[in-house]
Amino acid sequence: MWYILYTLIFLHETCICITEGRYLLETKYIEVPVDHFSASPKPRFFKLRYLLNDKYHVKGGPAFVYTGNEGDISMYAQNTGFLFDIAPIFNALLVFIEHRYYGVSLPFGNDSFASSDNLRYLTTTQALADFAYTIEALRRTFFGDVLSYDTYPFVAFGGSYGGMLAAWLRMKYPYEVVGAVASSAPIFHFPGLTVGCAAFNAQITRVFRRYGGERCVRTVELGWDAVLNLSRTKLGMDFISSSWKLCKPLKTAEDVRRLLDWLGSVYENLSMFNYHYPADFVAPLPAYPVKIFCDKLTTAYFNDTKGLIDRFATALAIYTNYTGKRSCNNVNGSYEEPAEIAWSYQTCVELAMPKCSLEGDMFPTKSWSYEGHSEACYERFGVRGLGRDWPAMAYGGKNLRHYSNLVFSNGLMDPWSVGGVFSNVSSTVLAFNITDGPHHVDFRRADPADNNYVIEARRFHVRIIKQWLNMV
The missing domain is CATH 3.40.50.1820 (Alpha/Beta hydrolase fold, catalytic domain)
Structure with a gap:
């Protein structure tokens, strides 16, 4: 050769x-x-x-x-x-x-x-x-x-x-x-094969229900609306920024959207790396971090939206600052990291992995279509993907x-x-x-x-x- x-x-x-x-x-x-x-x-x-x-x-x-x-x-x-x-x-x-x-x-x-x-x-x-x-x-x-x-x-x-x-x-x-x-x-996990777009988030919900109980799942559900409702005002955004120790305070609707995306990624990683012993794969975590997160979230009562946000701050620290060495949480950082840019490009061009949410899981209801996915990719990278059926055609489905x-x-x-x-x-x-x-x-x-x-x-x-x- x-x-x-x-x-x-x-x-x-x-x-x-x-x-x-x-x-x-x-x-x-x-x-x-x-x-x-x-x-x-x-x-x-x-x-x-x-x-x-x-x-x-x-x-x-x-x-x-x-x-x-x-x-x-x-x-x-x-x-x-x-x-x-x-x-x-x-x-x-x-x-x-x-x-x-x-x-x-x-x-x-x-x-x-x-x-x-x-x-x-x-x-x-x-x-x-x-x-x-x-x-x-x-x-x-x-x-x-x-x-x-x-x-x-x-x-x-x-x-x-x-x-x-x-x-x-x-x-x-x-x-x-x-x-x-x-x-x-x-x-x-591609369009046209056996997996529906709701399967991924439904599985995360099953993990949280298994290790944290129904109350944890329902409290996580409440968290989405709590963030959205509180972030409608500057005072509310300031409260979330302080409670969750954000490195960059929330100022715009786009900041809030990124915060919610980040929150979803935290739940994803907690369920993925819910090992039966302490580990430090993507972040230092204790054994069964989903259980500990849920215990922190649900063992104390809250009286209002701000109280709920503070409960989330305590629970999220299991993922964001288990070692106690981090001074703030850089929610926007992942969007700017080269690895995130590279993976976003790959999922745009070749590897369109459908994710949506339906009634019954712990995520806000959200639809998915390849057309919408392709449009978002074009807006970010100026390119269209190879098509929804490319992975199946290239690798046999x-x-x-x-x-x-x-x-x-x-x-x-x-x-x-x-x-x-x-x-x-x-x-x-x-x-x-x-x-x-x-x-x-x-x-x-x-x-x-x-x-x-x-x-x-x-x-x-x-x-x-x-x-x-x-x-x-």
Whole structure:
């Protein structure tokens, strides 16, 4: 292949050891094309970051490759302890590849988000090609003198969006990875497939009802109107800003809208990361944070709207300031962060994941249509998406029987599980459901608090991977 020369030249740049966090990894870079699919007299390349741990690797052992998510790859590496737990079993090399446009893997540097023209290379197809490109280079570096070219010692792993990519990598590049384990991968959460737009918020409501009770759900419902009613006046906005310790006080209707969007994202993250032990994935959280949030919200009575807002302030601190180190809450910050811009662009162009709310869940009633979604994308980025049916057309939709060596695992208390694969499709496309499991809990490190469902899921993964690698 024409690009092999580049990979051989640029694979081993100077590494920086990551010492913070639980796991020691080396930071490395590989030069990859900005555009894998167009010919150019002067092709442009950029540095794609990947993290590597060869502590457990023995010559002839496989490589476990984590396909990066919509964020800095080091965060996912430090929260995927399952790979470090099983690496000694397989004598495996561990590789975590960052997704283009996230972390430090920016095709146009600081200008990567400056225009829709610069963003147009942010697609799943380009990202998958990055992963395949990197695997090719790693194959020649670590396995070139050990295995024949028709032996595939690479196994893909990914959680959430990264799980979708791990599965799609096996589907699109089956000669690069022998199989893929996709945890909490909502590959059916697209228009035209089985998931309705209300399923996601309905699942969040079920999690809050399960761990916080009906009173918590109804109090959360009251909170939306409390914010809207109080924010109709400047004095009301000032009260909310003070009570909730907002870094930027509310001043406009747009500020209030962003506050409500932020509040919804807090509920989403609390339900996703409702682990049975303290964790610090997206934020430092206690064990069962949904329960603690609901206890704080409902154990004291309130007499009026301001009292309710203050109750929410106490409860929200479980998510916003569990460590007590944060002085204020930057509600608007997420809109300005590069990772948020990148993910918003992706969901506009390719990955339209419907979300709406109906009567009976704890969110305000809200509709969703692809046309409205497309219009909002055009207003923000000046581009139209690839169409509501693009993901199904590009990756097969529900026709998974045409593929092989895939495992889909889902925690049944995870909101994203509503778009997941719940039953075996064939003898080689398998599903494992984790009762009471939150978001890709099976990919986290083993913990004494793990229940039997999580333990069995990890054993299942190990057993299937051994089959793929002809170890049984």
